Amino acid sequence: MNASITLRNQKKPTLLSIIVPAYNEIEVIEEFYNRLSLAMDAIKQNYEIVFINDGSQDATLSIMKSLRDENEEITIVDLSRNFGKEIATTAGIDASKGDATVIIDADLQDPPELIEKLIEKWSEGYDVVYAQRKQRDGETWIKKKSAELFYLLMQKLGPVKLPVNTGDFRMMSKDATEAVKQLREHNRFMKGIFAWVGFPSIGVTYNRDSRYAGETKWNYIKLWNLSIDGITAFTIAPLKLATYMGLIIAAASFIYAIYIIFKVLVIGEAVQGFPTLAILILLLGGIQLIFLGIIGEYLGRVFSETKNRPLYFTKQVLQSKFNTLNNDDQSG
Numbered sequence: 082m083n084a085s086i087t088l089r090n091q092k093k094p095t096l097l098s099i100i101v102p103a104y105n106e107i108e109v110i111e112e113f114y115n116r117l118s119l120a121m122d123a124i125k126q127n128y129e130i131v132f133i134n135d136g137s138q139d140a141t142l143s144i145m146k147s148l149r150d151e152n153e154e155i156t157i158v159d160l161s162r163n164f165g166k167e168i169a170t171t172a173g174i175d176a177s178k179g180d181a182t183v184i185i186d187a188d189l190q191d192p193p194e195l196i197e198k199l200i201e202k203w204s205e206g207y208d209v210v211y212a213q214r215k216q217r218d219g220e221t222w223i224k225k226k227s228a229e230l231f232y233l234l235m236q237k238l239g240p241v242k243l244p245v246n247t248g249d250f251r252m253m254s255k256d257a258t259e260a261v262k263q264l265r266e267h268n269r270f271m272k273g274i275f276a277w278v279g280f281p282s283i284g285v286t287y288n289r290d291s292r293y294a295g296e297t298k299w300n301y302i303k304l305w306n307l308s309i310d311g312i313t314a315f316t317i318a319p320l321k322l323a324t325y326m327g328l329i330i331a332a333a334s335f336i337y338a339i340y341i342i343f344k345v346l347v348i349g350e351a352v353q354g355f356p357t358l359a360i361l362i363l364l365l366g367g368i369q370l371i372f373l374g375i376i377g378e379y380l381g382r383v384f385s386e387t388k389n390r391p392l393y394f395t396k397q398v399l400q401s402k403f404n405t406l407n408n409d410d411q412s413g
Contacts, residue, residue: 092204097121097128098179099196102169103145103187104135110144110187117185117193118152124197129401131156133173136163149399156401161394167269168393170249174262176398180255190289191250198285199252208254208280214246214289241276241315244284248272256280265392268382273315320379323372330365 099117103110114130121128132155134142142159149155158176160169170184181203185191195212202210233245249271253261260278 093124093126093200094179094181094203095127096179096181097126097196097200098131098177098182099128100131100133100170100173100177100182100184101187102133102135102166102173103137103141104163104166104169105137105139106141106187107137107139107144109189110141111148113187113189113193114148116189120193120196124200126196126200129154129156129177129179131158131173131176131401133158133160133169133176135160135166135169146399149401154401155399157397157399159396159398161396164393166249167271170271171269172393172395174258177258178401181252182258183252184249186248186250191248192287195250195285195287196252202283202285203252203254206281207283208257209251209275209282210253211244211247211251211275211282211284213244213284213286214248215286241273241279243272243276244282247284249275251275254280267385267390267392269392270315277315319375323375326368326372330368 099121101113106113117130130152132145132148134145134157142157145155145157149157156176158172160172164172173184174182181200183196183199185193185196191212199210199212253275257275257278257280260280261274264274264278
């Protein structure tokens, strides 16, 4: 055990805020609520559920409201439109009132029953207890391998190490939660933010299930964009790579130019090789365009940050009995 870890004087949080972002989850939201409630009742944990409706187009919000009518421990944060999961998670964190928080998806790929083990590790003094997947059911080989490659890349490039095979499913202490609240950048990659704030952390392994119902909201294009966001949000390594490759190519071109001049003037061989010249021009042009694109990605993110817009707006916030937010429109 890490020497900085000290045992907490409580086995459970006084109040656990369970943050659940949801977008078009009509098929699964009630089953998720039932399983979560049973899991919390089994361990006699005092909790609130913070549902975030991320601009759902179906009846997800109506079901949330009907559940809240039955349970005063539910808060509903209704965003003004679909802002994406990273922003929705942030809105849930902002609305949480517990002395510890759990972030979990509504699709039941991450089992609510695992929260008991997260609490056990939290009680040992860890500020962040992340759920680490040892098996991922219902996912294609391509998705698994691309995720593996992404985590490997982030381990090598990032200033902080992302735990491999780890999503947003985790438990955080009040200190860690408050630290995350202070990070307000618009280019949000939550797994990187959770790692960047630090604090003593440990993983709990589990088998990730297939979706209980419905279809995943993450297609390959969205996953690719999330990967780009993750890389550009937490490292400038691609820009450094552009610099190093530029220096290497410039040096190689200079040496090759000297060789050509020597060959023509000393040996007397006529200048030939138009196909080679054309290939080199295309190659260098392609490399330049790639790195212009990388610079553009960073420049676009700087542009977004300088506008300093709120991260989100809400249409309404329906309070739990623990929540002191007012019911007016909110922004974050």
